[in-house]
Structure formats: structure tokens, C-alpha cells
């Protein structure tokens with residue numbers, strides 16, 4: 001919707017919007033204001049019209065003419081007050097042509113009737129006409145064609161009454177007509193200008209509001225984008241878990257907390273077994289799916305406070321705050337079990353999945369995660385060498401050790417079974433490490 005409110009090109013001769021939809025929107029917005037203005041105009045008009053009964057009495061005395069005039073004034077004033085009441089009850093009436101122009105007709109007729117009933121001079125009649133004309137243009141919320149019609153009725157009625165009841169010399173009549181013409185022209189120009197100004201203000205308000213709405217939508221979009229970018233910067237796109245960079249940020253915070261509080265922090269390196277074969281045999285799409293499933297299965301056995309991240313390729317890394325090696329082994333076993341318990345079935349392909357896990361504990365004396373990760377990695381590769389699908393631990397200062405006294409903890413699947421059976425089942429924690437709180 002074009003506005004162009006500055007140069008007036010969008011307004012018609014009445015000072016209204018050329019676009020009917022915009023004009024209707026403006027009028028809807030102005031409804032309450034128009035109803036209030038009409039109420040005030042009608043109430044003040046009724047009061048003033050009735051107040052002139054005092055001058056009627058002064059001029060006419062308490063005779064028959066006075067009572068006729070008084071009766072007429074009361075009827076007109078009551079009519080105006082009733083319409084004011086109606087506009088108060090139903091504000092929409094203030095913009096309906098019928099009630100508004102009925103009020104104008106009543107007021108003008110009442111005024112014209114005073115001319116034959118009161119022995120006023122021409123000047124008095126002219127003064128009341130000018131005042132009424134200005135009120136019709138400026139105080140009654142009416143549309144321009146109706147304003148012009150009301151004023152034509154007022155001016156025509158006055159001239160007819162004057163001619164009928166107190167004929168004027170030609171010069172005075174011409175003066176009266178010129179004065180009336182001037183008053184009407186002036187008021188019409190004023191009211192048209194007023195209409196344009198009101199609408200121009202409305203148009204810029206509407207433009208401002210829609211600009212604000214656009215701005216708010218852009219800010220919202222920008223915020224969403226920022227949140228998405230932040231999420232993307234922290235998340236591994238394929239698996240949906242924390243990416244390597246974010247993992248190290250969070251795990252480093254946990255290392256510092258553990259160091260400060262004297263609590264244990266364990267690390268797990270998890271690697272999918274024979275992942276290259278999955279890719280080679282079934283394609284990268286199935287390989288990607290296997291990665292996602294393994295990540296989800298590992299995550300499903302972890303607590304909220306544990307941090308799982310994709311280390312790279314088919315390798316995951318997990319930080320387990322408040323977990324010593326015994327607890328870490330239990331968690332790693334749960335993870336290993338969650339991964340291999342159920343084969344992955346997709347599009348007729350059935351894949352047996354398994355992982356090898358290497359575990360280490362971050363020591364108090366260590367000032368970074370690197371030594372712990374190195375030990376977990378060494379344990380992982382020992383697990384691979386010993387047959388895969390198992391959990392291995394690498395305590396500080398010792399060689400990697402296959403953990404678990406229960407068969408499920410130590411028994412590797414497939415080719416590694418023999419090697420696994422030969423491996424010592426030692427608990428390096430030796431019951432010395434604090435349990436997970």
C-alpha cells in the first residue's frame with residue numbers, strides 16, 4: 001500500500017485517502033475519537049441552542065411567540081441530546097451518514113425557524129449562521145460532501161428566510177452572499193487541510209508500525225540464526241553430539257573443577273570396530289547411520305553431567321565427572337553392551353555393531369587433559385589389538401589392562417575372544433579410588 005503522505009498525491013479532493021481500503025482503515029481507527037467529538041458537539045450545541053431562550057424571553061416577553069420558540073428549542077435540544085446519547089452507546093453511529101446528518105438537519109432547521117420567530121436584525125442572523133457554519137465544518141465529524149450539503153441548506157435557508165420575512169436591498173443581499181461564500185470557502189479549505197494532515201499523520205504512524213514490525217521480525221530472525229550458528233559451532237552435524245572443540249572446552253572446565261574439589265574425573269575413548277568394513281561393504285550412508293546410532297546408544301547410558309563428544313572419524317570421547325576407574329569401567333561396559341546388544345537394521349541390511357573402549361583417570365598432578373587422553377587412547381588400541389568389543393583401562397604408570405571380573409565385561413566378541421580370555425582381569429582401582437558420588 002503506497003503512502004506518499006508528504007506531497008498529497010494519495011489524497012482526493014475531500015482530503016481523504018484515494019485507496020478505499022486505507023480510508024476504511026483510517027475511519028475505523030478514528031471511530032472512538034469521532035464518537036467522542038460528535039457527543040461533545042451535540043451536547044454543547046443543544047445547550048447553546050436552549051440557552052438562547054433567555055434572549056428570546058428578553059426580546060419577546062412571556063407571550064405566545066416565546067412559548068412556541070421555547071417549545072421548538074426544547075424539541076431540537078432533546079433531539080440533539082438523544083443523538084449524543086446514541087453515539088455514546090454505539091460509537092459506530094458517529095460515522096454513519098444518517099444519524100450525523102439528521103442531527104445537522106435538526107440543528108439547522110431549528111436555527112432557521114428562529115428567523116421568523118425572533119425580531120433580530122440581519123447582523124444577528126448572519127453571525128449565528130457563520131458560527132453554525134464553522135461548527136458544521138470543524139466540529140461535526142462528517143464527510144466533506146455532506147458538510148457541503150448541510151452548509152448549502154444553511155445558507156440557502158437563511159437567504160430564503162431573509163427574503164421571505166425581511167427583504168433586503170440588493171447591495172446588502174450581495175454583501176451577505178459574498179460573506180457566506182467566503183466563510184464556506186475558508187472553512188472548506190481548512191477542513192480539507194485538516195483531513196489531509198490527520199491522514200498523513202496516520203499514514204506515517206502505520207508506516208512506522210510496519211517498519212517496527214519488520215525490524216522486530218528481523219531481530220527475531222537474527223537471534224534464531226545466532227542460536228543456530230552457536231549450536232552448529234558446538235555440535236557435530238552428523239551425530240548431534242558435542243563436537244571436538246566444544247568437548248575440550250567443557251571437559252577442561254570439569255578437569256579444573258575436579259582438581260579444585262579433589263574429585264575424580266575419568267575419560268573414555270570409544271572406537272567403532274571394523275567401521276571401515278561397514279563403509280566398504282554397505283556404503284558411506286549406512287556408515288553415517290551407524291555412527292549416529294552408536295553415538296545415540298552411548299549417550300543413552302550416560303548422565304546429564306557426562307560429556308560425550310565426537311573425537312573424529314568413528315571415534316568418540318567421553319568425560320565422566322565424579323567417576324573413578326571402577327565406575328568408569330561400569331559405565332563403559334554399559335555403553336559397550338548398549339551398542340552391541342541389538343544389531344542395526346536398515347533397508348534389509350543387518351549390521352552387528354560393537355565398540356572398543358579405552359579408559360583412564362585424570363590425575364591431580366596433571367595440568368591438562370592430554371596425558372589422560374593419551375592413556376585412554378593407548379588402552380583403546382590395546383583393546384583393538386586384543387580382539388575388540390571390550391573395555392580396557394590404563395592406570396597411570398601401568399600398562400593397559402583389560403578390566404572386568406564378569407564375563408560380559410571381559411569377553412570380546414568374534415576374533416578377539418581367544419586373546420581376551422588370555423588377558424589378565426585386574427581391577428587397577430584396587431578398591432582404593434573414591435566411588436562416584
Ligand SMILES: Nc1nc2c(ncn2[C@@H]2O[C@H](COP(=O)(O)OP(=O)(O)OP(=O)(O)O)[C@@H](O)[C@H]2O)c(=O)[nH]1
Pocket residue numbers: 238271272273274275276277279283284285286287288291312313314384388
Ligand atoms: N561413513 C563415514 N565414515 C567415516 C567418517 N569418518 C571416518 N570414517 C571412516 O571410518 C573408517 C575408519 O577406519 P579404520 O580407522 O581403519 O578403523 P576400523 O575399520 O573401524 O577398524 P578398527 O577401528 O581397527 O576396528 C575409515 O574408512 C574412514 O573413512 C564419517 O563421518 N562417516
